[in-house]
Structures are given as C-alpha cells and as structure tokens.
Amino acid sequence: ASVMGVVQAHFRPEFINRLDEIVVFRSLDKAQIRKIARIQTEYLGKRLAERQLRLEISDKAIDLLGNVGFDPVYGARPLKRAIQQQLENPLARQILEGRFQPGDTVHVDAQGGQIVFAPAQ
Numbered sequence: 001a002s003v004m005g006v007v008q009a010h011f012r013p014e015f016i017n018r019l020d021e022i023v024v025f026r027s028l029d030k031a032q033i034r035k036i037a038r039i040q041t042e043y044l045g046k047r048l049a050e051r052q053l054r055l056e057i058s059d060k061a062i063d064l065l066g067n068v069g070f071d072p073v074y075g076a077r078p079l080k081r082a083i084q085q086q087l088e089n090p091l092a093r094q095i096l097e098g099r100f101q102p103g104d105t106v107h108v109d110a111q112g113g114q115i116v117f118a119p120a121q
Contacts (some may be wrong), residue, residue, distance in 0.1 A: 052102035064110040
C-alpha cells in the first residue's frame with residue numbers, strides 16, 4: 001500500500017487538504033547510528049586538536065557509544081548525550097587531572113561495557 005493510500009484510509013479529505021507535504025521518515029538502524037557516532041567523535045577530535053591533543057577511537061568504543069545512544073524511537077538524539085556522558089565528560093576530567101598533556105594521543109577503547117582512555121603507544 002502506498003503512503004497516500006494509508007493516509008487517505010485514516011484521515012478525512014478535509015484534513016489531508018490542509019497538509020502541505022507528507023514526509024516519510026525511516027528509523028535509523030544501528031549501522032547508521034555508528035556512522036553518526038563516528039562523525040560526532042570526529043568533531044570532538046577537532047576540538048581536542050585545538051589543544052594539541054590527538055584522539056584515536058577504536059571500533060569497539062564506537063560500537064559501545066552507538067549501542068548506548070541507540071533508540072529506535074528518538075533516533076540519534078540520545079547518541080549526543082551518550083557521547084557527552086560516556087566520552088567527553090570523563091575525558092575532560094582526565095585532561096584536567098593532568099593525565100594527558102599537549103602533544104599526547106588519547107586512545108579510546110571499550111572494556112567491560114565502559115569507555116576507557118590510555119595514552120597511545
């Protein structure tokens with residue numbers, strides 16, 4: 001059945017005529033969420049580069065962020081919050097504590113369902 005057929009079966013013509021456009025959204029799948037997570041973490045990498053820090057994020061860490069931030073109803077909205085809570089805030093704390101210095105490369109990985117940070121070798 002076409003989208004318009006379903007719409008016409010459920011709504012009166014008077015209501016349909018008041019709509020300018022019908023846009024069909026498909027919910028994001030986990031692979032798309034992972035791609036968005038990678039893009040969002042690249043933005044963080046650019047911000048860290050301004051402070052002479054380099055960011056390396058493993059696929060396992062991206063998968064963890066994608067799983068934590070995946071919500072089929074809300075799409076990628078929870079992903080941004082997950083990245084902030086799981087990655088940005090703990091990393092900022094460690095930078096402020098002096099664990100990472102300008103010129104360092106921060107390796108981000110996932111272990112035991114948690115994001116972990118280590119100086120890159």
